[in-house]
Structure formats: C-alpha cells, structure tokens
Amino acid sequence: MWLLLAAPAMAMAQQSAPIDADKKAAIKDLLDAIDANKLVAAIGDGAQQQAKQLAPQVLERQLVANKTMSDAQKQAIVPTLQERSVQKLVEGAGKVFTSDAFKNDAVQAQYAAYGKFYTTDEIKGLTAFYKSAVGQKYIKVQDQVGQEVVGGLMQKYMPQSIDATSKQADAEIAAAAKSAPKAPAKK
Secondary structure (H helix, E strand, C coil): CHHHHHHHHHHHHHHCCCCCHHHHHHHHHHHHHCCHHHHHHHHHHHHHHHHHHHHHHHHHHHHHHCCCCCHHHHHHHHHHHHHHHHHHHHHHCCHHHHCHHHHHHHHHHHHHHHHHHCCHHHHHHHHHHHHCHHHHHHHHHHHHHHHHHHHHHHHHHHHHHHHHHHHHHHHHHHHHHHHCCCCCCCC
C-alpha cells in the first residue's frame, strides 16, 4: 500500500519549487511521525523485487539484440545462460534500490511532494493526526486493510479474469489452427 501511495511522489521530486524553512521543518516532523524510513525501505524493496522479476526478460532482450552472434549461436547458448546466468542476474538485480542515493532521492521526493500539495498548516494538521492514537493505529494497520481489500477482490475476480483469458486464448488458438497447414493425424 505504501508503495502505491509513494510512487507518484518519487516522480514529482524534480518538478517542485524550493521549500521554505518552516514548511521543510513541518515536513520533517510529518516524515518522522509516519516513520518515512519504513516507506523508503518499502519503496526500495518493491522496486528491487520488480527488477528481480524482470531480470530473465532483460537477459532475453539483450540476447536477441546481440549483433555479434548468429541466431544459431544464440540458440546454442540458451541452456548455458539458463544454467549459469539467470540466477546471478536475479540475485544482482535492483541493487540500485538499496543504495544511499536512492534512499536520499526517495526522502527528497517526499519533501517535494508534500511541499507541493500541502500548506504548512495542513502538514502540521497531518502530523498532529499521525501522532494521535487514531493516527498511530492508521499507520499500524493501513497495510493490512489494503491487503485485505485487494486480497478479497483478487480472490473474487482473478478466477473470472483467468477464465475469460483462457476462453479468449482458446478462440485465438482455434482461429490460428484454421489457417495453419494440416498436419497428419496422430495415431
């Protein structure tokens, strides 16, 4: 949930005007109240996991784009790459998201976003809320609330989505099969 809320803030970091000292101090208090370091860690962890999931596709893309080998040579090294390289790439993927530079940029992105969208008084109001008992509970359980909502919706709708995609895939296969050359029947 934090990741969904924070991603737009990261994108806006470079677009904001300078923040005055009072507002900057108010934002610091707010970030302390919401434990923004956890938010930064969650953003980095989520991005790193995405990078790890993309690593095999990146390897495939790079192999396809390689101009120094023939297609036959590329095909020949696929088993070696699968055996020796995929896991290494997955393990190394996304390390930039654990760097100090990333963490600093993530914090600055929060300053920029809060500075852009809230007045100093509004930031102080948010800080007061997050420091209250209700605000602390909100911080503590908001991820669980989001997971419960999303999880329930996925349990209900994902089977429907998979079924619809399966039916569409069957129709596409049937249409393609009609135009495919006829193969001898299997005995």
